[in-house]
Amino acid sequence: MKKLAILLLSIIGFTACQNDDKDRIPAETEVNFSFTHLFNGEEIELKNQTYTLPAGESFIPRKFKYYISNITFENSQNDAAYKIEDGYFLIDQAGKKEFSVTLPTAEYDKLTFFIGIDKARNLSTDQVGDLDPNNDMVWNWNTGYKFLVLEGVWEYQSSDRSGLIVHIGNNNPENEQNFKAISINLEAKGKNLGSNASINLDLEAELSELFINPNSIKIHELENTSIMGGDVAIQIANNYKEGLFSLK
Amino acid sequence: MYPMYMRYTILHFLGWLSVCAMLWACDDSSPEEPTPQNPALTLQHPEYFPNNIPMPADNPLTEKGVELGRMLFYDKQLSADGTVSCASCHQQSKAFTDGLQFSEGVNGKMGDKNSMSLANLHWTSRFFWDGRAKTLEEQALEPISDIREMNLEIGEAVARLQADQDYPERFKTAFETDQIRPEFIGKAIAQFMRTLISGDSKFDQWIKGEIALSPTEQAGMELFFTHPDPSLQIRGGNCGDCHLGFLTSGDRNGFLGFHNNGLDMDEHLNQGLASVTGKDTDRGKFKAPTLRNIALTAPYMHDGRFETLEQVLDHYNEHIQMNSNLDILILEASNEPIKPGEDIKLHLSDSEKEAIIAFLHTLTDEKFITNPKFSDPFK
Structure with missing residues (x-):
């Protein structure tokens, strides 16, 4: 009998809690980011699969990784914003493709994040999060980080086999060139932050966008297949700003 | 420091x-x-x-x-x-x-x-x-x-x-x-x-901030870990592309730590990783070993073909043999603008090669080779 009473009490207690939870807005929201990388709509893999670049060249990707940083949630009605401090996340097709951040619960309808590392952190030797120099993303240990890396085997018509090496970082650390903000409208996808304890933001990156929008880049018309600085790097950075990411 | x-x-x-x-x-x-x-x-x-x-x-x-x-x-x-x-x-x-x-x-x-x-x-x-x-x-x-x-x-x-x-x-x-x-x-x-x-080489002591490297060793370390980019005037020895980070060893993911480093032309490629995967595209690929204590481990390469570190540097600098599986990070690495059809060369100067070798010597760990816990227990 006593046992039954305890059981009943605990059930009541439990349901009471549940009711409470329903009414109460959680103090914090956990936002779970995940990234999927596509080539011409197909999820990429790094095991010798050949893809066609927009200019008709064949490409076998070997490495695709980039930094996400300076994540900010904004409310376009009242201009409120919350920035994730010290949030530097390395996304790697061969490794980790998700991360989570937590922020005080509030209404946000817009997300902004950057590809790359801001000047302050790019030129400092302090390492937080994924900025460990062992992650194969530093130019060398003095001159900052590569923001986005794409490497693979490249061929065009009867040309020799070449390596397409795309390493985009700061051409000029003083003006943060190639450190680009990406804006995502959360409301349009029904992904506003508000009263939820957690929300999943699944982002897709379509790699062909790196070569078409707004700048059309034909590798076979370039002097060589390494893009690590200069004008073409700037063009690719503008492409990743514009069309690379979309929210599922 | x-x-x-x-x-x-x-x-x-x-x-x-x-x-x-x-x-x-x-x-x-x-x-x-x-x-x-x-x-x-x-x-x-x-x-x-x-x-x-x-x-x-x-x-x-x-x-x-x-x-x-x-x-x-x-x-x-x-x-x-x-x-x-x-x-x-x-x-x-x-x-x-x-x-x-x-x-x-x-x-x-x-x-x-x-x-x-x-x-x-x-x-x-x-x-x-x-x-x-x-x-x-x-x-x-x-x-x-x-x-x-x-x-x-x-x-x-x-x-x-x-x-x-x-x-x-x-x-x-x-x-x-x-x-x-x-x-x-x-x-x-x-x-x-x-x-x-x-984990107690001069390089480790530098990582921990206990000592400074000499200017030559420091220059060598920076070259070691840098993929060269002539368009940005970044000079590099391209070593760290395969010998990653503080461990100076290969990637742990799958077979990503195995590379074809241009030792031979197609007709002479040893099977290497292909004997495990059965893939032709893996011929001539071998494990990128740790370079810790590399000054003590001559001769070098999977077949011990090089007797000195100088020969190894010369190989990577000017004797890369083109083959159909050559690693793309070697294929596309040079300190001078790459022109199609030219031989693959890093174009490091003699003093840059010497600097890299000076850095490689900082990877020697005297305590490792004398640690009594690792020695013959029957003696």
Whole structure:
């Protein structure tokens, strides 16, 4: 009998809690980011699969990784914003493709994040999060980080086999060139932050966008297949700003 | 000098967390679980070595396992005629290599690969130059029965140890049974090999902020870790593209740590990784080994073809042989703008090559090659 009473009490207690939870807005929201990388709509893999670049060249990707940083949630009605401090996340097709951040619960309808590392952190030797120099993303240990890396085997018509090496970082650390903000409208996808304890933001990156929008880049018309600085790097950075990411 | 030490306090904390997790994991009942007579060991390593690599669940590190493994590593009984032990080709004074192009097994049989250094093995994956062993446990057994090495059928190895007056008791303490099995031999040797950690070189002291590198060593380090980019006036030696980070060893993911480094043209490519994967595109790919203690481990490459570090640098700088599997990060690396159709050259200057070699010497760890815990227990 006593046992039954305890059981009943605990059930009541439990349901009471549940009711409470329903009414109460959680103090914090956990936002779970995940990234999927596509080539011409197909999820990429790094095991010798050949893809066609927009200019008709064949490409076998070997490495695709980039930094996400300076994540900010904004409310376009009242201009409120919350920035994730010290949030530097390395996304790697061969490794980790998700991360989570937590922020005080509030209404946000817009997300902004950057590809790359801001000047302050790019030129400092302090390492937080994924900025460990062992992650194969530093130019060398003095001159900052590569923001986005794409490497693979490249061929065009009867040309020799070449390596397409795309390493985009700061051409000029003083003006943060190639450190680009990406804006995502959360409301349009029904992904506003508000009263939820957690929300999943699944982002897709379509790699062909790196070569078409707004700048059309034909590798076979370039002097060589390494893009690590200069004008073409700037063009690719503008492409990743514009069309690379979309929210599922 | 860089205040690198502080950055790793968080990693250090995570390290302890993972140690706790490991100890907890060991609570699962397995025949090899640590006992009061056989306490669990944790690897003692620099805090900036990754802390997130677990021990194999079925072979936790234990005091008696390591002790037994060390004996087996140095015991010549494990060769057919009792003349060769693991340590014959993996000598501590040479960072566990033997200084020879190819090693001689029993009956004067010659191998066809250069003896690999044994250091920081817990942080690498796939063993042997061609990656044929998935685990260190599996690797440890192979040389015993290889006819070019110790040439002792593994059943015979078990029988010899079982008949020994000492070993059955030692296996019992380490693995809770005195019925010796090949699996336990592999596990014990693997445990000992995991303790062979090299983390007190001049480079390590620099990482911890204890010393400064000379200007030449510093320049060499920066070249070592940099992929060159003539369009940004960034000069680089391109070494760190394969020999990654503080460990200077290959990528642990899948076969990403295996590369074709342009030693031969297509018609002369050794099978390498292709003998494991069966893929033509893996011909001539070999494991990127750690470069720690590299000044002590001549000759170099999978076939020991280069006698000096100068020859190695010359190879990468100006003698790359084009072949259809050449690593793209070598194919596209140069300190001068690359023009289609030209030979592949890094275009490092003589002083830059000397600087890289000076840096490579900072990877020598005197404590590693004299640590009494790694030496012959029978002496």
